Amino acid sequence: MRRVTQRNPAHPPLAFVTPAPASGSMTPQDRRVIFASSLGTVFEWYDFYLYGALASIVAKQFFSALDPGAAFIFALLAFAAGFLVRPFGALVFGRLGDMIGRKYTFLVTILIMGLSTFIVGLLPSYGSVGVAAPVMLIAMRLLQGLALGGEYGGAATYVAEHAPPGRRGAYTAWIQTTATLGLLLSLIVVLGTRTLLGEAAFADWGWRVPFLVSVLLLVVSVWIRLSMNESPAFRRMKAKGRSSKTPLKESFGQWRNLKVVILALVGLTAGQAVVWYSGQFYALFFLTQALKVDNATANLMMAAALVVGTPFFLLFGRLSDRIGRKPIIMAGCLLAALSYFPLFGALTQAANPDLAAAQAHARVVVHADDAQCSFQGSPIARETDFASSCDIAKRFLAQNSVSYENATGEAGKPATVTIGAKSIVAPTAVVGRGKFDDASMRRIAAFEREVAAALEAAGYPAAADPAKMNVPMVIALLVYLVILVAMVYGPIAAMLVELFPTRIRYTSMSLPYHIGNGWFGGLLPTTAFAIVAHTGNMYAGLWYPVAIAAATCVIGTLFIRETKDVDIYAMD
Numbered sequence: 001m002r003r004v005t006q007r008n009p010a011h012p013p014l015a016f017v018t019p020a021p022a023s024g025s026m027t028p029q030d031r032r033v034i035f036a037s038s039l040g041t042v043f044e045w046y047d048f049y050l051y052g053a054l055a056s057i058v059a060k061q062f063f064s065a066l067d068p069g070a071a072f073i074f075a076l077l078a079f080a081a082g083f084l085v086r087p088f089g090a091l092v093f094g095r096l097g098d099m100i101g102r103k104y105t106f107l108v109t110i111l112i113m114g115l116s117t118f119i120v121g122l123l124p125s126y127g128s129v130g131v132a133a134p135v136m137l138i139a140m141r142l143l144q145g146l147a148l149g150g151e152y153g154g155a156a157t158y159v160a161e162h163a164p165p166g167r168r169g170a171y172t173a174w175i176q177t178t179a180t181l182g183l184l185l186s187l188i189v190v191l192g193t194r195t196l197l198g199e200a201a202f203a204d205w206g207w208r209v210p211f212l213v214s215v216l217l218l219v220v221s222v223w224i225r226l227s228m229n230e231s232p233a234f235r236r237m238k239a240k241g242r243s244s245k246t247p248l249k250e251s252f253g254q255w256r257n258l259k260v261v262i263l264a265l266v267g268l269t270a271g272q273a274v275v276w277y278s279g280q281f282y283a284l285f286f287l288t289q290a291l292k293v294d295n296a297t298a299n300l301m302m303a304a305a306l307v308v309g310t311p312f313f314l315l316f317g318r319l320s321d322r323i324g325r326k327p328i329i330m331a332g333c334l335l336a337a338l339s340y341f342p343l344f345g346a347l348t349q350a351a352n353p354d355l356a357a358a359q360a361h362a363r364v365v366v367h368a369d370d371a372q373c374s375f376q377g378s379p380i381a382r383e384t385d386f387a388s389s390c391d392i393a394k395r396f397l398a399q400n401s402v403s404y405e406n407a408t409g410e411a412g413k414p415a416t417v418t419i420g421a422k423s424i425v426a427p428t429a430v431v432g433r434g435k436f437d438d439a440s441m442r443r444i445a446a447f448e449r450e451v452a453a454a455l456e457a458a459g460y461p462a463a464a465d466p467a468k469m470n471v472p473m474v475i476a477l478l479v480y481l482v483i484l485v486a487m488v489y490g491p492i493a494a495m496l497v498e499l500f501p502t503r504i505r506y507t508s509m510s511l512p513y514h515i516g517n518g519w520f521g522g523l524l525p526t527t528a529f530a531i532v533a534h535t536g537n538m539y540a541g542l543w544y545p546v547a548i549a550a551a552t553c554v555i556g557t558l559f560i561r562e563t564k565d566v567d568i569y570a571m572d
Helices: 028-053 055-062 068-084 086-100 102-120 132-162 168-197 199-206 208-212 214-226 232-239 247-252 255-290 295-309 311-323 325-351 353-361 389-399 438-457 471-489 492-499 502-521 524-535 540-559
Strands: 002-008 011-018 364-368 405-408 416-419 422-425
Touching: 028 055, 028 068, 028 102, 028 132, 028 168, 028 208, 028 214, 055 068, 055 132, 055 199, 068 086, 068 132, 068 502, 068 524, 086 102, 086 132, 086 247, 086 502, 102 132, 102 208, 102 214, 132 168, 132 492, 132 502, 168 199, 168 208, 168 255, 168 295, 168 311, 168 471, 168 492, 199 208, 208 214, 247 255, 247 502, 255 295, 255 325, 255 471, 255 492, 255 502, 255 524, 255 540, 295 311, 295 471, 311 325, 311 471, 311 492, 325 353, 325 471, 325 492, 325 540, 364 389, 389 416, 389 438, 416 438, 422 438, 492 502, 524 540
Parallel strands: 364 405
Antiparallel strands: 002 011, 364 416, 416 422
16 A cells, blocks of 8 residues: 545645555555454444344234234334334435545444444333333334444445455455354354353343343444544545535436436345345244244354355455456346245255155145135234134144145135144134133134144144254255355445445445345345235245345346446546
């Protein structure tokens, strides 16, 4: 790296650093920049992912007034709330980043993230303060989402603007590992706390510990970021007096730039997001909810897959400097769209072979009058909202993660559940004073016992049998999913940076990234499980990521230009 002094008549002299030649090796200063940006971002993602790792416990602590199935969907929806506001964080902090600088903006974001996560560990449960508990939880999730909306664009831009030409993919790939490493760190802390305290204590109060210890990570992250200097590209732009006074207007009020923002969303980040969340979050939820693998085992297998798969982020980032960003990202989306259905089927066979065998030999079918069936994916439903025989039948099967088929029954007749050759008539409940009456409760309990016995007789397991689980195969399948994530995620930071000029880069790249990841990706677990709950098919939720990934592959291939050889300084 060499130091140059640039003079501008309207501004005082300013020293800044220009990138080293592409052929030069990574300097100590380069390593400090990458380490400082990446480590702080790892901690920030750790804070964000704790909630996802503890979604089932959060559902019981904060949404206990709801029907159990609705509580889990609502817990996922509260998780998604943080993603929904990320684009607004991108607008607020992206504007500040383009006006006052990258360094100070994402120093603020990590303070907001860290403090809101710490407070989650102190919140009272629904049993203590009632409806105020989920309201406060969602408020903290919104603050986390706003902060994260300003974080990623700043970190990616900061590293890319320090990188020498021809090596931006390799440099920014380190930032791309942080989300996965943050998830891995959250899983390790959750597993460690769970093991030390025991399952009962962890479910009661120990779940708060991972949130509370995040304050230590916050202190380290703030100290690291205070030691950082402003990026050379931003300092050069300021020295020349070319910084934007209205980055939002320039980014989204001019069609020349707005069309690039739109293409970046639908042709890059939407597909990248659903592949990312399918490969890491949805796969974990699928193991625990659909395949009934215990939480500790599922987390360990996912952690192992992340350890094996994380170096591929660096590999694909470096490879994108040679062959281009676009072909790698598009290939990842295409492979995901083509392989998700057979892969998740193989995951069922490897993780819970008894379940796979039962599904093959003893199909479960619900025959019901469609007029009696409610939308099973509702996130706000109470138990009494599902009083028809159709709802009672489907609700019990969904809560026990039993995949079933739907068949149209005779109009006006009660629903029946067929398990292999056995058919069981579902009861209808009577609601009075906000609950089912005693006679209804007895009929429902008898029905559930009969269905449970029939499922057991047909070979449906209550939980995955660890002795029959093909652990190496499960980990191999999860590693494949992480590799797909690395393909779409490893090169994308460099590509987004290279699409926009320095004066509006933070703002322009942050919005499509966070709409893609916050809305298309963040809503994936909630949307997929709502689809599964309504259709009864445990694989039906995969249609969402398959459709989005396929659409991104087509649009990106046709309309997105390759950027690896772009000179980001010439763009100014």
